[in-house]
Amino acid sequence: MLLLASPALLVVLVLLVVPMAWLFWQSVYSDGFTLENYRRILTESIYWHTFALTFRISIVVTLLALALGYPVAYAAAALPPRWGAIVLALVILPFWTSVLVRAYAWLILLQNSGLVNKALLFLGLIDRPLSLVHNEFGTVIATVHILLPFMVLPLYSAMQKIPAELTLAGASLGGTPVHVFLRVFLPLSLNGILAGMTLVFVLCLGFYITPELMGGGRTIMVSMVVSRNVELYNQWGAASAVSIVLLACVFAIFYVVGKLISLERIFGVK
Amino acid sequence: MSKLSFGNIVFGALVVLILMFLILPVLVIVPMSFSDTRFLTFPPPSYSLRWYQAFVGNPAWMDACKTSLIVSILTTLIATPLGVAASYAIHNSSHWSMRYLRLMLMLPLMVPIIIAAVGVFFIYSRVGLLTSIAGLVLADVMLGLPYVVTAVTAGLQGFDQTQEMVARSLGMNRFRSFMTVTLPQIKSSVISAAIFAFIQALDETIVALFISGGQNQTLTKRMFTALRDEIDPTIAAISTLLTAASFALIMLMVFSRRMAQR
Numbered sequence: 001m002l003l004l005a006s007p008a009l010l011v012v013l014v015l016l017v018v019p020m021a022w023l024f025w026q027s028v029y030s031d032g033f034t035l036e037n038y039r040r041i042l043t044e045s046i047y048w049h050t051f052a053l054t055f056r057i058s059i060v061v062t063l064l065a066l067a068l069g070y071p072v073a074y075a076a077a078a079l080p081p082r083w084g085a086i087v088l089a090l091v092i093l094p095f096w097t098s099v100l101v102r103a104y105a106w107l108i109l110l111q112n113s114g115l116v117n118k119a120l121l122f123l124g125l126i127d128r129p130l131s132l133v134h135n136e137f138g139t140v141i142a143t144v145h146i147l148l149p150f151m152v153l154p155l156y157s158a159m160q161k162i163p164a165e166l167t168l169a170g171a172s173l174g175g176t177p178v179h180v181f182l183r184v185f186l187p188l189s190l191n192g193i194l195a196g197m198t199l200v201f202v203l204c205l206g207f208y209i210t211p212e213l214m215g216g217g218r219t220i221m222v223s224m225v226v227s228r229n230v231e232l233y234n235q236w237g238a239a240s241a242v243s244i245v246l247l248a249c250v251f252a253i254f255y256v257v258g259k260l261i262s263l264e265r266i267f268g269v270k
Numbered sequence: 271m272s273k274l275s276f277g278n279i280v281f282g283a284l285v286v287l288i289l290m291f292l293i294l295p296v297l298v299i300v301p302m303s304f305s306d307t308r309f310l311t312f313p314p315p316s317y318s319l320r321w322y323q324a325f326v327g328n329p330a331w332m333d334a335c336k337t338s339l340i341v342s343i344l345t346t347l348i349a350t351p352l353g354v355a356a357s358y359a360i361h362n363s364s365h366w367s368m369r370y371l372r373l374m375l376m377l378p379l380m381v382p383i384i385i386a387a388v389g390v391f392f393i394y395s396r397v398g399l400l401t402s403i404a405g406l407v408l409a410d411v412m413l414g415l416p417y418v419v420t421a422v423t424a425g426l427q428g429f430d431q432t433q434e435m436v437a438r439s440l441g442m443n444r445f446r447s448f449m450t451v452t453l454p455q456i457k458s459s460v461i462s463a464a465i466f467a468f469i470q471a472l473d474e475t476i477v478a479l480f481i482s483g484g485q486n487q488t489l490t491k492r493m494f495t496a497l498r499d500e501i502d503p504t505i506a507a508i509s510t511l512l513t514a515a516s517f518a519l520i521m522l523m524v525f526s527r528r529m530a531q532r
Binding site for chain 2: 007008013015018023072075093096107115148202205213223226227239254
């Protein structure tokens with residue numbers, strides 16, 4: 001049986017596991033064992049700022065995605081199947097649209113002469129166009145849009161398993177809708193919340209396309225530091241150390257979350 | 271949800287707004303791509319096909335398109351059987367290592383894509399696979415495997431394994447019994463898996479940024495570099511075509527599942 005799985009396994013080993021081991025080696029070895037690359041991450045403010053910014057953006061994106069994703073998942077689970085399927089289709093269609101295409105769409109929408117600025121000007125809410133793109137704002141909006149389905153789908157799959165009788169029972173026992181939601185429905189959907197938040201947060205930590213295209217060179221996230229160190233400066237040591245720290249963060253998150261819910265559950269969505 | 275209370279109406283409106291946020295940006299590109307001007311104003315002052323002509327008439331874009339299609343097709347043809355074989359092994363073995371094996375095959379989804387890209391770049395620069403079709407295909411196979419394994423495993427879980435046992439007890443070997451008994455019944459999930467692998471390869475950008483180049487640039491790599499410089503409406507035309515392709519493939523998948531349920 002292992003033989004059947006070995007070609008697939010080999011591809012992942014050679015193209016992913018070996019390079020990661022090599023990255024680790026690069027990060028601690030150049031003409032002798034050294035922790036210099038890690039010392040620089042800890043002491044040089046540019047690295048600190050990048051990690052801090054990346055975590056801040058990831059937290060904001062995750063919370064926004066939860067706030068937007070929860071109602072949609074709830075609607076998809078609570079509506080009659082026919083309508084629920086339409087809601088889900090509207091979530092899945094952008095999911096399978098190229099990330100690049102969606103980033104491009106936001107560039108068009110948010111530029112100075114874009115639709116959003118035009119609408120705000122027309123409504124008289126602003127006097128001159130706001131700079132919505134080429135900054136952190138544009139990055140966050142586009143990233144939330146791209147990652148939102150990763151929040152909705154695990155939430156939906158958790159909510160779908162909550163029996164409708166439970167909330168009915170809560171209501172018949174005299175609970176107000178808000179009370180029943182907070183005491184019955186919300187706690188039962190916690191698994192989905194955790195899976196969705198983990199997925200969005202981890203994907204956001206390593207996100208590259210939107211900050212690169214929408215960040216305007218000011219919103220430097222960890223992934224961009226990695227790519228610049230490799231592409232522009234050929235600084236493999238620095239790139240490897242940053243990659244290893246990022247990897248460690250990601251695996252630590254998966255490890256902790258994996259203690260609470262099964263990882264298969266997180267990845268079963270797409 | 272049956273009562274139309276005030277709260278329900280507010281909630282419904284909220285959900286509609288969020289769904290619009292999800293879907294409108296994808297759709298807004300379509301009218302843009304038929305614009306007659308260089309400027310991305312909405313709605314376009316007049317309509318034309320000039321940006322589609324600019325795409326089709328430009329050999330550089332056409333080459334990129336060809337590269338992407340070849341890579342995606344080859345990726346699908348390799349990733350699907352590899353993934354099916356691995357899923358079958360994981361599903362049918364109770365060996366302790368299988369749990370880890372499955373996690374291992376999910377690894378390309380867990381590792382930040384930029385790290386995978388840098389790693390693949392490093393390996394390829396050592397073995398001379400940079401800027402080659404073969405290199406792109408192998409990398410996309412790796413990135414597509416988690417989707418294939420997830421889809422096929424779901425299919426196998428809904429299949430009654432004893433049927434294959436019966437076929438084997440009647441004298442078929444394992445391979446033949448899989449091909450004639452199991453495969454036809456998990457066909458729709460294998461088709462889904464293949465479509466996932468194809469779309470993944472078609473849309474993949476970041477690894478291609480590092481490893482494709484020269485004669486073999488993918489469509490997404492060219493789009494990305496073009497986007498850094500200017501937002502040309504040609505990109506809107508290509509984006510519309512890419513979105514239409516994804517949409518058509520997803521429809522095909524839904525359709526094949528429907529057929530299977532009958």
